[in-house]
Amino acid sequence: MDNFSGNKTTLLNELSGGNVEFGEAFAMFINDMVDQDGYQNPYAKTYFIMSPSWLKLANQDNKTKEDNDKLNEEFCETIRDTAKSYLLFIARETGNLTGKLDFTQYEKFMMKYRFNKDASRLQPEYLAEVKTKIRNAFNKIISHGEDDKLPEVKLLDKECMADFIAALMISVNLNKNDEFDGFKIEGSIVPREYVVNEHFLFEAGDNMFGAKLRIAHKMLNNQFE
């Protein structure tokens, strides 16, 4: 068996259960939320990741432990399914055969789908700025929000992608006095929130999105007590 066949099997094993068309649709939805400069597309729609039944149960008061366990299980499963599908699409677009993206492949995808909405803008100075943003995003995601502690193996795998998608669905909870009161999980990605999340994703150093990535990582790996 030649190397190519072996690697392709690795991709399918690594991302088994993923659906490339679904990944493409997901990419299309979030791509449509922002313009070239990261401003909100006024016509973009909220993308509902979780099912209506999940949303209904999540919005109920006085949930039991069983309810919360059920919510948690469906949330994790849906996020992982979405992450694998999205990665499968990116892998196809970049020629990746392992299901784990290196920086060059991630950059290639982001240049093609995120930063190519206005090709006339791609002058050297702007390109340099964009590449820095992509590098910051990659580092933030692969380090699960701790970009001062980059892993030895710098690959964006399905765990990293799941953290990213889950982080997009975390929003800040405010109390009656508009003060920070923890985080909450939404069942959807709202364009105006995506704009803010993306802005912080592209920024170097620790920030709100880094915090969301850390929370998402703990949540998906049952590290909350």
Place this chain on the structure above:
Amino acid sequence: MKKILINLFLLTSFVSCPAYAIENIFSLDDIEPQPSTVEQIEKAEPLEATVQFDWLDINQAQREGQINHYKDLLFNENSKIYFSGEEFKKNFSEYKKDRNFKLHYMLTNNGVTEDEDAKYCAFYYKKNTLVMYAIQYKTNTHNSFYYTAFGKLYYVDVTSEEYPNFPYTSMQYDRKGKLKSAIYFVSKDLQYMYGPNKEFQGVWYKDKMYDKNGKQALTRTNW
């Protein structure tokens, strides 16, 4: 519609008539509405024979007979079954990418099934996310084009000349021209499906699909 007709009337009036002095301008209320000149074209129903569905009542040998009968109808010498890559590319190159994918995605995602240009069909993943949409242009009713969210061609349906009259055949190809499935449409309610290697996949009768042994295999919500 009335508004469009009035606007059209005004436009043609504007174009064909000389300019008037102010004192010659008259109120729209004084103009009698023009009778509609749009002919009401009656939509002809496709020709269709009455067909009995007896798949569940006949014995296995008779089912095998029907399977071979429709296979021969689909895959005979005169059928254009397989395209070469070059031939497929030549025939369908203009449809390779849907340049209006954002519009078409939005239309199908909002439940639009038809407009003045085409008919649309939506395909969802887990009832939630639109992952593919199909377009049948009114200027080209013998082909249907299936696209992914970013407007990349995925499948092409090629129907026989008899369409929309029954019976007709429909061959589905992937974007490289490779045959994916072949369907014999006996009627709106009854179709026989085969794979690319002429293997029988099932018979659809209304909302249910049955395998070669008469066992129900799939259901569908729209046919």
